Amino acid sequence: METETVNFSGKIQNQQYSYLQNKQAISFGRTESIPDEFISSAPKPKKNKWLLWASVGIAAVTATIIGIRHFSPLKQIERRFKKLYDDIPGTQKKFKEIFMRENLTEEETINMLKRYEKIEKDELKQSKEEYWQAVFEEAKANYKFEDFDIKMVLDKELSDKSAGEWCRKTKSVKIKPSIDKKYGFGTIHHELRHAKQDEILKYCSEDDFIRLYGEKIYESLKKRGFNTVKNKSLEDFIKETFYGSDSYSKEMRESIKSSFKTITGLDEYMTPAELAKVPKEKIELSKRFLKDMECPDIENDFTAYWKNAREIDARHIEDTINEMITGLNTKNRERHFNIK
Numbered sequence: 001m002e003t004e005t006v007n008f009s010g011k012i013q014n015q016q017y018s019y020l021q022n023k024q025a026i027s028f029g030r031t032e033s034i035p036d037e038f039i040s041s042a043p044k045p046k047k048n049k050w051l052l053w054a055s056v057g058i059a060a061v062t063a064t065i066i067g068i069r070h071f072s073p074l075k076q077i078e079r080r081f082k083k084l085y086d087d088i089p090g091t092q093k094k095f096k097e098i099f100m101r102e103n104l105t106e107e108e109t110i111n112m113l114k115r116y117e118k119i120e121k122d123e124l125k126q127s128k129e130e131y132w133q134a135v136f137e138e139a140k141a142n143y144k145f146e147d148f149d150i151k152m153v154l155d156k157e158l159s160d161k162s163a164g165e166w167c168r169k170t171k172s173v174k175i176k177p178s179i180d181k182k183y184g185f186g187t188i189h190h191e192l193r194h195a196k197q198d199e200i201l202k203y204c205s206e207d208d209f210i211r212l213y214g215e216k217i218y219e220s221l222k223k224r225g226f227n228t229v230k231n232k233s234l235e236d237f238i239k240e241t242f243y244g245s246d247s248y249s250k251e252m253r254e255s256i257k258s259s260f261k262t263i264t265g266l267d268e269y270m271t272p273a274e275l276a277k278v279p280k281e282k283i284e285l286s287k288r289f290l291k292d293m294e295c296p297d298i299e300n301d302f303t304a305y306w307k308n309a310r311e312i313d314a315r316h317i318e319d320t321i322n323e324m325i326t327g328l329n330t331k332n333r334e335r336h337f338n339i340k
């Protein structure tokens with residue numbers, strides 16, 4: 001709630017206006033120095049009647065102008081960004097997390113903010129498509145993809161349950177054209193985060209990759225009651241299956257490598273020397289996402305899909321960037337999907 005004192009040429013003194021948080025509502029709190037003209041029991045000199053109405057008119061117009069200035073979409077954007085500019089270290093920390101940019105500088109943070117502010121202001125006079133294109137270009141640049149050349153496609157055919165989709169095969173972000181214009185902002189960042197998740201899968205050493213897949217194979221054989229794993233520990237199974245000197249181990253290693261190729265698009269694993277230069281957090285994230293690689297089909301098992309590590313991560317990023325830039329609260333969206 002905000003109050004402001006306005007003077008009208010000595011006629012109405014200390015008139016207080018309180019602006020409700022509610023966007024347009026402006027209420028008049030006439031609590032101080034109420035002029036006689038405003039009290040119904042007081043004698044109203046006829047000759048001053050026009051002055052009364054003129055004052056009311058001026059007051060209403062002024063209040064509306066002040067109200068518009070306070071609650072116009074432009075002012076709201078400026079207020080939201082002021083908070084971000086006022087706390088650059090906090091903003092920088094969030095951008096670092098969102099875009100996986102551990103070396104992001106303060107200067108880059110400020111420039112990023114300036115560009116996002118421009119995008120949000122331009123949005124007020126742009127079509128949905130123009131706005132989304134600008135958001136996509138900005139987000140893509142901020143994620144700094146090294147290997148992927150990603151495109152955005154508007155796709156009417158997307159499932160009812162998705163606002164967007166990341167297609168690994170065609171390296172494209174698909175967005176449902178019917179979703180809300182502002183909701184699209186977070187969706188674009190969400191889908192590009194999935195692309196980033198894929199891009200960092202390469203930060204997994206050959207041993208880690210073999211272990212993750214070995215674990216999956218071991219669990220699946222156990223579930224199906226295979227004798228080969230009956231009285232065998234996971235360690236022994238991995239050692240025998242992938243690290244033996246026979247041709248079987250060699251074959252198994254080749255087949256695991258082709259999975260790595262399909263997922264990352266790379267022919268070779270990264271060497272230990274190359275991996276030593278990669279921040280630990282990225283390597284940890286890469287392992288976490290690989291573990292949850294097979295994301296269940298949205299239509300068949302939506303709850304499992306919702307709880308997948310990759311989904312949880314992308315939703316968290318979407319919520320964070322929305323809270324910062326658009327002010328949209330997307331945190332409770334599972335209510336719409338009946339998640340248990």
Ligand SMILES: [Zn+2]
Nearest residue numbers: 190194311314
């Ligand atoms: Zn997702």
